Amino acid sequence: MSILYPGAAQIDEAAALLDAGELVAFPTETVYGLGGDAENPDAIARIYAAKGRPANHPVIVHLAPEGDPAYWVQSLVPDALKLIDAFWPGPLTLILKRAAHIPAAVSGGQDSVGIRAPSHPVAQQLLSAFSARRGGHGGVAGPSANRFGHVSPTTAQHVRDEFGATVHVLDGGAADVGIESTILDLSRGFPALLRPGHVSPQAIADVLGVAPRLPDGSDATAPRASGTLKAHYAPRTPLALLPFAAIEALLASHGASNVQKIALVARASSALAWAQAPGVHFVAAPEDPQTYARDLYGLLRALDRANVERILIEKLPESIEWIAVNDRLGRAAAAFEAQE
Structure with missing residues (x-):
């Protein structure tokens, strides 16, 4: 069944809400995100409060297709440029050292930041509209649009089931990928997979020429990343x-x-x-x-x-x-x- 995507007026309304510091749930190819202005600590605090998310658990910044990832990080290392060229827009999040002007709140207080550019057309339209309001540098912090630790949402109805009418929702149909993005850490001088996803370790190795370090519980220096707590993604039924x-x-x-x-x-x-x-x-x-x-x-x-x-x-x-x-x-x- 096809879905009628939100029109330009609905996209602009949602971008205006983000600009005003409000929250907007939006579709991506992975899961639906609960979005807020990634440079507004008050908006980020609203995301954490709505989800019941621990304040030290970072959120991912979503960028428009034409967005400048270099604005968000200290340096776009060569491996990052290769992966961006190969997989963006798409379900790959890169962890890099955070630029000094980006609020620490978006990173759970860490010196790194996770960034990605989603491929869903509704997400891209929203991110582009919001970025235009910010001189081309707008980014949207967007963890999954559900209560913390619960099953992530892959439809707009799932978001409504979680938050009712308290959150503005853009309906983009069912997510194509269905699980959260691959998270790859590049902040320590080598590639390390923090969360597996649709972009496989082999696909990353094919681009970089070296296999990423896989998560095995022994990487004590790894930055905290979304969805990597031992217990997560849980239904209410045992x-x-x-x-x-x-x-x-x-x-x-x-x-x-x-x-x-x-x-x-x-x-x-x-x-x-x-x-x-x-x-x-x-x-x-x-x-x-x-x-x-x-x-x-x-x-x-x-x-x-x-x-x-x-x-x-x-x-x-x-x-x-x-x-x-x-x-x-x-x-x-x-x-x-x-x-x-």
């Missing part, structure tokens, strides 16, 4: 990520007499045997990483509405192709590990 054999054992012990169902999300062919089982709400998981990523957050939100007692998700392959989806599912499950 979720466990398990091998299919362990899931089958839990389902067998659950029993059909229980009033509430257990949700099963699995790719294994043997999972089909549970599709019609009493007490089981079965969802066939997508077979490829891109489709799984695109559908993930919508699925988790739907399962929150499905009156299930628990969500059981089959563990995915540990291959590099699945690194981004595994990252999101692992953090979602971590939110409930203390409750086991």
Whole structure:
């Protein structure tokens, strides 16, 4: 189904709200962002307050296609220029040393800043309109438009479900990518992947000629970055990520007499045997990483509405192709590990 994108008047209204220090939720190709003027500490504080986000957790600055990334950073290092040329506009965030005139609030008090240029046409129109009001240098701080730690929104309705009428929302349809941008740190003299996403480590290595350092929990000097806390992206329904054999054992012990169902999300062919089982709400998981990523957050939100007692998700392959989806599912499950 096609969607009628916001017109010029709606874009201009949203840009004016941003200019006045208000918040605007807007679509990107990854997820919907909760936007505010990235150079206005009061607007940034409104973002943190609306989300319930810790003040030391940085937000990403979104730039118009014609925006000047050099305005936001101390130096556009050669690797950054290569990656911008290869992947912008698109779902890649670069972490660089923050320019002195950029408020520390946007970086959670750190000396670095995350910047990206989204490819969604509505985001680009909004960012261009806002930037024009700021002499070509406007940027929009835009973490995901949801309560902190909860499932990110991939439709305008998801944003409305989170904030009701308290936030102005531009509707740009469903997000094509469906998970947050890849975050690559270039602030320490070498490329380090802080958050996996649609732009893969291999694609980055192909451009830079060197593979980025992968996140393994041992990089103590890494800057804090959006979406990298151990527990994140969580539904409200308890979720466990398990091998299919362990899931089958839990389902067998659950029993059909229980009033509430257990949700099963699995790719294994043997999972089909549970599709019609009493007490089981079965969802066939997508077979490829891109489709799984695109559908993930919508699925988790739907399962929150499905009156299930628990969500059981089959563990995915540990291959590099699945690194981004595994990252999101692992953090979602971590939110409930203390409750086991």
